[in-house]
Amino acid sequence: MNVGGKRKILVVEDEDNLRELVQSRLETEGFExxxxxxxxxxxxxxxxxxxxxxxxxxxIPKMDGYTVCRLLKSGGMAQVPIIMFTARxxxxxxxxxxxxxxxxxxCKPFESSALVNKVAELLKSGGPGKP
Amino acid sequence: MEIPFLSAVKDSLELLEEFQEGVWIADDRGRxxxxxxxxxxxxxxxxxxxxxxxxxxxMFPADExxxxxxxxxxxxxxxxTESSILASDNRQIPVTVAIxxxxxxxxxxxxxxxxxxxxxKPRAETxxxxxxxxxxxxxxxxxxxxxxYANRRFEEMTGYTASQVSHLGLDRLVPQxxxxxxxxxxxxxxxxxxxxxxxxxxxxxxxxEFECELRIVPxxxxxxxxxxxxxxxxxxxxxxxxxxxxxxxxxxxxLRTPLAAIKEAMSLxxxxxxxxxxxxxxxxxxxAREEIDRxxxxxxxxxxxxxxxxxxxxxxLDAVDLPELLSxxxxxxSLLVSKRDLIIERNIPSRLPxxxxxxxxxxxxxxxxxxxxxxxxxxGGTIRVDIGLVDPGAKVLTEKEILTNTGYVKVTIADDxxxxxxxxxxxxxxxxERVDPHGPGIGLGLAIVRSIxxxxxxxxxxxxxxxxxxxxxxxxxxxxxx
Numbered sequence: 001m002n003v004g005g006k007r008k009i010l011v012v013e014d015e016d017n018l019r020e021l022v023q024s025r026l027e028t029e030g031f032e033x034x035x036x037x038x039x040x041x042x043x044x045x046x047x048x049x050x051x052x053x054x055x056x057x058x059x060i061p062k063m064d065g066y067t068v069c070r071l072l073k074s075g076g077m078a079q080v081p082i083i084m085f086t087a088r089x090x091x092x093x094x095x096x097x098x099x100x101x102x103x104x105x106x107c108k109p110f111e112s113s114a115l116v117n118k119v120a121e122l123l124k125s126g127g128p129g130k131p
Numbered sequence: 132m133e134i135p136f137l138s139a140v141k142d143s144l145e146l147l148e149e150f151q152e153g154v155w156i157a158d159d160r161g162r163x164x165x166x167x168x169x170x171x172x173x174x175x176x177x178x179x180x181x182x183x184x185x186x187x188x189x190m191f192p193a194d195e196x197x198x199x200x201x202x203x204x205x206x207x208x209x210x211x212t213e214s215s216i217l218a219s220d221n222r223q224i225p226v227t228v229a230i231x232x233x234x235x236x237x238x239x240x241x242x243x244x245x246x247x248x249x250x251x252k253p254r255a256e257t258x259x260x261x262x263x264x265x266x267x268x269x270x271x272x273x274x275x276x277x278x279x280y281a282n283r284r285f286e287e288m289t290g291y292t293a294s295q296v297s298h299l300g301l302d303r304l305v306p307q308x309x310x311x312x313x314x315x316x317x318x319x320x321x322x323x324x325x326x327x328x329x330x331x332x333x334x335x336x337x338x339x340e341f342e343c344e345l346r347i348v349p350x351x352x353x354x355x356x357x358x359x360x361x362x363x364x365x366x367x368x369x370x371x372x373x374x375x376x377x378x379x380x381x382x383x384x385x386l387r388t389p390l391a392a393i394k395e396a397m398s399l400x401x402x403x404x405x406x407x408x409x410x411x412x413x414x415x416x417x418x419a420r421e422e423i424d425r426x427x428x429x430x431x432x433x434x435x436x437x438x439x440x441x442x443x444x445x446x447x448l449d450a451v452d453l454p455e456l457l458s459x460x461x462x463x464x465s466l467l468v469s470k471r472d473l474i475i476e477r478n479i480p481s482r483l484p485x486x487x488x489x490x491x492x493x494x495x496x497x498x499x500x501x502x503x504x505x506x507x508x509x510x511g512g513t514i515r516v517d518i519g520l521v522d523p524g525a526k527v528l529t530e531k532e533i534l535t536n537t538g539y540v541k542v543t544i545a546d547d548x549x550x551x552x553x554x555x556x557x558x559x560x561x562x563x564e565r566v567d568p569h570g571p572g573i574g575l576g577l578a579i580v581r582s583i584x585x586x587x588x589x590x591x592x593x594x595x596x597x598x599x600x601x602x603x604x605x606x607x608x609x610x611x612x613x
Binding site: 021024 | 422
């Protein structure tokens with residue numbers, strides 16, 4: 001956690017346009033954003049940049065979001081909250097995501113205010129708390 | 132050897148030789164005095180000669196022979212039962228056996244006949260018979276063009292009893308206009324001796340027509356061809372498919388209307404407000420327009436697929452200038468191309484004959500193939516498009532869909548992407564097939580490309596090595612008189 005500085009958010013999303021828009025929105029809200037476009041990049045940038053929170057698309061190339069989530073949660077980043085960001089929103093998908101250690105989910109299409117609220121909520125609670 | 136009974140029926144014996152059933156006659160000691168050629172054939176002997184003098188019960192497995200003795204009928208009544216007969220190699224052949232005792236001069240003679248079970252109409256309830264009778268598919272057995280068996284479902288579906296079908300013939304179950312086609316299907320099955328499948332319309336006794344899948348499985352039985360026919364009512368399935376197709380068409384249409392409005396609003400906004408917007412805001416507008424175009428392409432593909440599924444696509448053929456079409460396609464994708472800093476190289480000869488095709492559909496082919504190449508080429512990469520005449524000796528021209536009396540033009544679109552694993556090279560042209568299920572798109576683009584190219588008597592294929600990009604090529608016939 002960067003005390004006094006901007007809170008850092010890793011945004012993992014393979015659709016360039018959507019990632020750019022989410023990034024803009026979060027930057028407008030005063031966050032610093034680290035973008036990643038696939039599962040490998042997500043893991044690498046999470047380690048490099050030590051984000052305060054991760055927004056993770058489930059359907060991403062190279063390694064799916066579930067696996068990325070599991071690896072992060074079991075690999076020394078258990079304290080970093082993860083928001084599953086997905087167009088797949090059946091109860092099974094959500095349960096699976098939460099089983100893998102995700103802290104919250106936001107379904108696409110999303111209201112950006114809902115995403116920002118969720119981010120603020122998780123950062124305020126200071127760590128992972130299951131919804 | 133002169134046997135009084137036999138000499139009395141000598142003329143009948145000659146007649147028995149013509150029978151398809153195996154027939155024997157045994158004297159009062161149970162020894163065979165006559166066997167016809169059909170019997171010898173059935174049990175795999177060259178001729179009936181060696182059978183004379185043998186006890187007839189020895190033709191059957193021991194327990195079956197004992198059973199016949201127990202079943203011993205009242206003289207004159209006879210018995211018919213399911214059994215097996217021993218072939219000369221000791222194989223057991225399932226048969227229906229009929230045994231009739233005949234009393235001549237106070238001696239009891241036996242006349243027996245056997246029919247292979249498949250071609251018979253057994254009365255006993257065997258397991259296989261029960262399976263057939265309770266099948267959800269209509270089943271009938273055709274031998275020498277005649278229906279010799281039909282199960283209960285077949286009777287329900289057609290409204291005729293098995294014996295009525297047998298007398299009327301299968302023709303009666305098919306609408307007049309389809310009869311020649313169906314006859315051809317049967318004759319093909321008989322010729323190739325391999326299962327064939329065909330979709331037909333069946334008309335039942337009350338005149339109602341419905342769609343069926345007909346599967347014919349030819350089997351050899353005693354060197355004769357027996358056709359097992361399975362009839363499945365698929366009318367509900369087809370109805371559901373038509374509903375799905377109509378649904379997609381309707382939804383797609385309804386989606387397009389609001390999309391058109393959004394697109395127009397975005398255009399107006401960027402034209403009228405561009406000067407007052409910050410760079411960043413202009414960027415948001417351009418993202419919106421890009422995504423609207425993408426959504427439109429997806430809807431176009433959905434509509435196209437639903438039309439193709441419904442068989443509603445009719446080509447409007449004309450002379451089409453492929454290089455010009457390529458330019459149009461590149462133009463419509465220019466936003467994407469410039470955004471990803473891609474380079475599209477064109478290698479086109481200065482003089483190229485037009486092809487014969489449907490301009491709008493071929494534009495979709497270019498759009499889908501280029502869209503694909505753009506998706507998979509990394510930022511700053513190159514897409515190469517080659518257009519040229521196909522060498523008349525090229526192997527691809529020997530494919531069976533290809534027209535032989537005309538030349539072809541070939542288009543190849545090569546990208547710098549990750550390539551396609553070998554096992555996917557064919558599959559990617561299937562509907563909803565994608566190499567990476569998490570990758571972009573819904574997996575319809577290439578299915579549409581293949582459908583369109585097939586309709587043009589062309590051919591499309593993919594070549595790739597992992598890590599070395601992918602090359603999609605298609606060929607189309609030249610418009611000769613242009």
